[in-house]
Amino acid sequence: MQNALILHIKKFISLEPSDIDKLESCLELSKIKKKEQILKEGQICNTMYFITKGCIRQYIINSKGVEQTLQFGIENWWITDYLSYHNDVASSFYLQAVENSEVIAIDKTILESLLIEIPNLEMYFRIVMQKSFGAMQMRIKFLFTMSAEERYHHFNDHFPEFVQRVPQYMLASYLDFSAEFMSKIRAGKV
Amino acid sequence: MQNALILHIKKFISLEPSDIDKLESCLELSKIKKKEQILKEGQICNTMYFITKGCIRQYIINSKGVEQTLQFGIENWWITDYLSYHNDVASSFYLQAVENSEVIAIDKTILESLLIEIPNLEMYFRIVMQKSFGAMQMRIKFLFTMSAEERYHHFNDHFPEFVQRVPQYMLASYLDFSAEFMSKIRAGKV
DNA sequence: GGAATTTCTTGAAGTAGTTCAAGTTTTTAA
DNA sequence: TTAAAAACTTGAACTACTTCAAGAAATTCC
Numbered sequence A, B: 001m002q003n004a005l006i007l008h009i010k011k012f013i014s015l016e017p018s019d020i021d022k023l024e025s026c027l028e029l030s031k032i033k034k035k036e037q038i039l040k041e042g043q044i045c046n047t048m049y050f051i052t053k054g055c056i057r058q059y060i061i062n063s064k065g066v067e068q069t070l071q072f073g074i075e076n077w078w079i080t081d082y083l084s085y086h087n088d089v090a091s092s093f094y095l096q097a098v099e100n101s102e103v104i105a106i107d108k109t110i111l112e113s114l115l116i117e118i119p120n121l122e123m124y125f126r127i128v129m130q131k132s133f134g135a136m137q138m139r140i141k142f143l144f145t146m147s148a149e150e151r152y153h154h155f156n157d158h159f160p161e162f163v164q165r166v167p168q169y170m171l172a173s174y175l176d177f178s179a180e181f182m183s184k185i186r187a188g189k190v
Numbered sequence C: 001g002g003a004a005t006t007t008c009t010t011g012a013a014g015t016a017g018t019t020c021a022a023g024t025t026t027t028t029a030a
Numbered sequence D: 001t002t003a004a005a006a007a008c009t010t011g012a013a014c015t016a017c018t019t020c021a022a023g024a025a026a027t028t029c030c
Helices: A004-010 A017-026 A082-087 A108-117 A120-145 A148-158 A160-165 A168-174 A179-186 B004-010 B017-026 B082-087 B108-117 B120-145 B148-158 B160-165 B168-174 B179-186
Strands: A029-032 A037-039 A047-053 A055-061 A067-074 A094-097 A101-107 B029-032 B037-039 B047-053 B055-061 B067-074 B094-097 B101-107
Touching: A004 A017, A004 A047, A017 A108, A017 A120, A037 A047, A047 A055, A047 A067, A047 A108, A055 A101, A055 A168, A055 B120, A067 A160, A067 A168, A067 B120, A082 B120, A101 A108, A108 A120, A120 A148, A120 B055, A120 B067, A120 B082, A120 B120, A148 A160, A148 A179, A168 A179, B004 B017, B004 B047, B017 B108, B017 B120, B037 B047, B047 B055, B047 B067, B047 B108, B055 B101, B055 B168, B067 B160, B067 B168, B101 B108, B108 B120, B120 B148, B148 B160, B148 B179, B168 B179
Parallel strands: none
Antiparallel strands: A029 A101, A037 A094, A047 A101, A055 A067, A055 A094, B029 B101, B037 B094, B047 B101, B055 B067, B055 B094
């Protein structure tokens, strides 16, 4: 079976066989155990992660010492701290495996030279980023216009299988309300 | 003086003189009067706008009939509904000039052929999108971890000149609190 | 398979915000 | 230059959530 990343790229652009060889020679699959962190606050993030299996979350620890999940990534998503990656500054985030996961980690330097060798790849990343940004615009819309209960039901309706995969308290903080309140929503006690 | 977009592009990539000619021949400057809408909810957005002067906001009208500003764009920013643009679906948003503004509007079809003629441009857009996405990740962080008052002061400290440019009620909704509450924050009555 | 850990639930009390309504100030435009 | 419209302010009442604390249930792992 072909590499999941190559398959994903081919959904958006065409690749010469020689490009595929070049690309594959640069990819390194790595396994990440549940709860393992692949990025910590304060580190400079110089890696992009393509998730081939499992789930990675981006979170912070807020001023009260409580974890706050800001983003989930699952199969066929890229995840990184884009600001730290781009500007070589200390990251504000943690990246951690929610389940035992597998990722393709590409180092910034390697990716940059790959993008020069395979110019077509630029289009792939441009499209992926535009789609991600579009999704983020919608997320802001939902956060701004829906009540906590509406956000929960909306998410539950659209991603029912995903809701099963992550602890409720992580999902609650991703949807920007407390774990206790989520419990009450689920019990119909609001 | 050279086109503001060309100058912006040159900050990120190099362009051959012939590319500049090609590019410039495709650009169309357009003026947008204050309050004029360049996109309405329900329309398919097939244009990207590069703001050369003024300020454009993205907003929605919520279920109570109240406008909610989700994003501002100023000079040297791109603005569009990326989801609608990418998937050719009806937009959920309005785009409207906050001040008399000037934009360079590029139609999707024209941009796509430009990207093929000038492959280097892909890199420009990829980088711009990555930076935008990074900024959005930080915005989510601020929304999730700061109180209304903290968000106001943080924004005020980082973008004092911008705060002067937009009506307070728009800024309040961008920071996700009510105009009345903003008034009280400013008066120190919280 | 049982202890330890992690996750989820529940109710009571508290609070950071909203909503409403009315008045004031500022800006726009003819 | 003035009338109309837009933007801002204020206080009082309200509410959608949070916080805390404690117990119950589920999961993990020697």
